[in-house]
Amino acid sequence: MGLESWMPEGALTTRVDELVKWGRKNSLWPMPFGVACCAIEMMATLTSRYDLSRFGSEAIRFSPRQADLMIVSGRISIKMMPVLAKIWEQMPEPKYCISMGACASCGGIFDTYTMVQGVDNFIPVDVYIPGCPPRPEGLIDAVIKIQEMVANEKMSKRH
């Protein structure tokens, strides 16, 4: 009866859509754009105490070509913004972005002549984390929210 009767023991059937999304969501490789104190909390999230590898995101990729999740952690000056944009361009689709902390999200306390007022002015941001800096739990929550987003979107939406 059905396909299962033809298959050996231990195999199962699913849809390609579900399989790819399952793979994507459990292996989000972050590109750490760490430029300030939020990056310290990001590093703490990767340590054994908070252990981001529980969610499949421990493989930090310093090459944007191998990453699919950008974590902007820190204040972005207007001299740094072209660098950030170039790295964002180099990341292959599907790609996601977390804006970590007050400075990356809205400029924070740095409302000055040299500071970008939120990276979402220039690149698309999926999840914002409030805090100055946020605790590692905040970053873990953001990664889980990205995972939920990945699980609920259509595979064909991102090529």
Place this chain on the structure above:
Amino acid sequence: MATQEESIAAVIARFPDDVVGQGVHAGQHWVFVKRERVIEALQLLRDTLGYDMLMDLTAVDYLNQGAPERFCVVYQLYSLASNEYFRVKTWVPEGDPTVDTASDLWKSAPWGERETWDMFGITFKGNKDLRRILMPTDYPGHPLRKDYPLKGNGERFNFPKYSR
């Protein structure tokens, strides 16, 4: 090697008409020299009085504070032999913000002059490499001037936008 008091006396003795003021605060002495003679005064301090290190070269903007001129260029000197600091200041008018370069005296001077030009727009005559050092190369204006807007002139929104 001279103490700071002896150094002030030596500078005044050498340039009696060009020293326009002096002062002391917290044990640190400074002397105001006219900007036409400031390089010669620095050379005297370096060669004769033992201040062999230029620790910092910067400027102050005295906009609307009743100062003789708007800008003041500050040279912070240090004597490695006698462990003494000394400060030379010179007034720079707003209409002609130009000072002679000190890059022939110290190798560290071009860096401070580049920063001072970047931040205050003060030109250093004779500096061959007066490029921006802190701000992006295409940045308009000199942001540490007191009349520069605190939130900029819109430079921070001047980037291409990416979308999904």
